[in-house]
């Protein structure tokens with residue numbers, strides 16, 4: 807599947823087949839995240855591969871909208887390590903990690919997987935609970951979770967182009 811097709815056809819996938827994601831596929835997903843652009847090439851991301859059913863279930867139970875994670879064969883927690891930034895640039899970790907997450911979701915789509923972004927940062931109370939489940943140290947920021955698996959059924963592409971959102975040369 808080419809990149810443009812993956813971009814155009816990606817939808818959030820919340821129901822998965824009972825089928826594991828092979829290790830080499832997981833590695834490709836992580837590599838896709840690692841090649842995302844980042845401010846001054848800081849590459850702040852670290853990853854926690856979530857496969858343990860009990861920990862995944864505990865995480866899923868933290869937020870009503872995270873229920874799909876329990877049955878997902880794979881979760882990828884994207885975390886930020888700010889140690890590589892200049893002090894004046896640390897806030898760029900938000901864009902950097904979001905781009906990293908986008909890359910992984912598109913790579914998943916391109917490989918026949920489906921995924922959904924589960925928002926975590928900046929919800930400090932939930933971040934604290936996720937830290938506790940996975941023993942994440944204080945200097946690492948849990949940023950977002952991607953719930954990933956083979957889709958149970960295809961979702962129709964958006965295929966929209968709202969003209970009113972496009973401004974040319976003047977607002």
Ligand SMILES: Cc1cc2nc3c(=O)[nH]c(=O)nc-3n(C[C@H](O)[C@H](O)[C@H](O)COP(=O)(O)O)c2cc1C
Nearest residue numbers: 816817818819820869871872922923924925926964
């Ligand atoms: C910051 C952010 C947080 C999100 N959090 C959740 C979530 O907690 N649960 C969920 O099911 N989807 C979540 N989503 C997915 C959105 O609901 C989804 O992308 C949106 O409805 C558009 O649908 P689509 O991805 O199929 O195009 C989140 C997406 C983003 C970007």
